[in-house]
Amino acid sequence: MTRSYAAEATAILNHLGVDPARHTGGTMAVFTPLTGEQTASLPTDTAGSVADAVTRAQAAFRDWRRVPAPRRGELVRLFGEELRAAKDELGRLVSIEAGKSPSEGAGEVQEMIDICDFAVGLSRQLYGLTIATERPDHRMMETWHPLGVVGVISAFNFPVAVWSWNTALALVCGNPVIWKPSEKTPLTALASQAILDRALARFGSAPAHLAQVVIGGRDVGEALVDHPGVALVSATGSTRMGRSVGPRVAARFGRTILELGGNNAGIVCPSADLDMALRAIAFGAMGTAGQRCTTMRRLFVHDSVYDALVPRLVKAYASVSVGNPLETAALVGPLIDGAAFDAMQAALAAAKAAGGTVHGGDRVTVGTDAGQYARPALVEMPTQVGPVLEETFAPILYVMRYTDFDAVVEDHNAVGAGLSSSIFTLDMREMEQFLSAAGSDCGIANVNIGTSGAEIGGAFGGEKETGGGRESGSDAWKAYMRRATNTVNYGRSLPLAQGVVFDI
Ligand code: NAD
Numbered sequence: 001m002t003r004s005y006a007a008e009a010t011a012i013l014n015h016l017g018v019d020p021a022r023h024t025g026g027t028m029a030v031f032t033p034l035t036g037e038q039t040a041s042l043p044t045d046t047a048g049s050v051a052d053a054v055t056r057a058q059a060a061f062r063d064w065r066r067v068p069a070p071r072r073g074e075l076v077r078l079f080g081e082e083l084r085a086a087k088d089e090l091g092r093l094v095s096i097e098a099g100k101s102p103s104e105g106a107g108e109v110q111e112m113i114d115i116c117d118f119a120v121g122l123s124r125q126l127y128g129l130t131i132a133t134e135r136p137d138h139r140m141m142e143t144w145h146p147l148g149v150v151g152v153i154s155a156f157n158f159p160v161a162v163w164s165w166n167t168a169l170a171l172v173c174g175n176p177v178i179w180k181p182s183e184k185t186p187l188t189a190l191a192s193q194a195i196l197d198r199a200l201a202r203f204g205s206a207p208a209h210l211a212q213v214v215i216g217g218r219d220v221g222e223a224l225v226d227h228p229g230v231a232l233v234s235a236t237g238s239t240r241m242g243r244s245v246g247p248r249v250a251a252r253f254g255r256t257i258l259e260l261g262g263n264n265a266g267i268v269c270p271s272a273d274l275d276m277a278l279r280a281i282a283f284g285a286m287g288t289a290g291q292r293c294t295t296m297r298r299l300f301v302h303d304s305v306y307d308a309l310v311p312r313l314v315k316a317y318a319s320v321s322v323g324n325p326l327e328t329a330a331l332v333g334p335l336i337d338g339a340a341f342d343a344m345q346a347a348l349a350a351a352k353a354a355g356g357t358v359h360g361g362d363r364v365t366v367g368t369d370a371g372q373y374a375r376p377a378l379v380e381m382p383t384q385v386g387p388v389l390e391e392t393f394a395p396i397l398y399v400m401r402y403t404d405f406d407a408v409v410e411d412h413n414a415v416g417a418g419l420s421s422s423i424f425t426l427d428m429r430e431m432e433q434f435l436s437a438a439g440s441d442c443g444i445a446n447v448n449i450g451t452s453g454a455e456i457g458g459a460f461g462g463e464k465e466t467g468g469g470r471e472s473g474s475d476a477w478k479a480y481m482r483r484a485t486n487t488v489n490y491g492r493s494l495p496l497a498q499g500v501v502f503d504i
Helices: 005-015 047-064 069-085 087-098 102-122 161-172 186-203 218-226 239-251 274-290 303-319 338-353 405-413 428-435 476-480
Strands: 028-031 038-042 138-146 149-153 177-180 211-213 230-236 255-259 264-268 296-302 357-360 377-380 396-402 420-424 444-447 481-489
Touching (some): 005 186, 028 186, 038 186, 047 149, 047 177, 047 211, 069 102, 069 161, 087 102, 087 186, 149 161, 149 218, 161 476, 177 218, 186 211, 218 239, 239 255, 264 274, 264 405, 274 296, 274 303, 274 396, 274 420, 303 357, 303 396, 338 357, 338 377, 396 405, 405 428, 420 428, 476 481
Parallel strands (some): 149 230, 296 396, 377 396
Antiparallel strands (some): 028 038, 357 377
């Protein structure tokens, strides 16, 4: 008998206390990419119900902004505890809904736990500067205040982690959150919200509607984007989505954090440790079936090591296990849907037409099911043209030879996206040049590791068509707060700045 992932997903949702009315009897069908089975049909929101959610969130904001930040951190600490308790269930649901392997599903929940820990500490570190003033008996300082309602729009491929990066920070910064998850992965959103609701119940005194989920597709996202009551729109997804969201929010002078597509590359230099590079590239390019924003999609290999590395990579591509990662130990799971499979095939055809040699990339039949499985493709390209310049959200790695270091850094930067990058070298001059102002133009630049698998402690995001936003660690929290500059006169005279005289 075939396993029913729908039944398993429903059981997890019921166990976490999600109201069945939120995932049954609606018009929005969702499917597991593992087998193509429909898992649920959800009622969707409308522009009107999104506006109601914003009104409720604004009411929550009026109370929450006055709660001391370390106390707000206590809520996030409890959320981290609840996530630890629910890690197995939520990780399993991520695997069912996004097709990730068990370790990737669990890893995504671990990332949620990690950002909670980070945010709890942060709740006592929302520092502002004190600044030297030119006037005697004055003090100048910066104060960081809560910003307002944060709208989170998320992509299918990290269905829960990206929301948690935003939510853990937004909550300690004093903001309510409204989440519009991907229409492909709404069940993990309802589950995550239920886990946060448990923390809210234990916390006891948070305002109602501090965190809400709205369900639907692009139109529901647009309702959040256009609502003047949403102070910050944090949107993760394709560059196409960001091109629409950015100007619309800017038109009403709202703020955005845009986390968009990547076209990430690695450079393998003559001195590279090739064994290490091979493993890093294989994981970076084939892991999560090439469906990470940080997936390695382009590889430049120095002419002197090309023949020592690339045939080994081709072999790894031919032998990597492809299959249902919940039924087997397969390292490469399914693509999210048929459209993703078609986009992969179209890119491979275009690469071939541009002179590429394609290894792999064909359909893999897994059981008798409707899951969309493909063998990852390695494509040897004569130059960086055509589909190499675009992000295709599938496991395709374009490999090119190089001879000159300065030229390869230019080629590396000659694409629209600017998310992640890496160099494999033991030569400190190459390494430092790659990390310098004249090197990689990406938000993430790594040495001797791949392009994917970032930790939450660093600021995450990229430049150019990746949108410029930063989330997660470092001082990314500042995007969720507004800054006030305060000048205090504790003297008995009124000196004016810049020596201006105005005696009346
Ligand atoms: P997508 O752009 O199709 O959808 C992302 C989200 O945006 C969904 O919730 C969707 O409903 C919503 N949306 C789409 N158009 C919209 C619009 N005009 N207005 C408002 N909302 C809109 O992306 P996807 O296929 O779910 O995810 C894959 C993409 O996401 C890839 O390009 C990947 O690189 C990118 N991604 C980027 C990051 C990052 O941090 N930079 C992280 C994960 C994924």
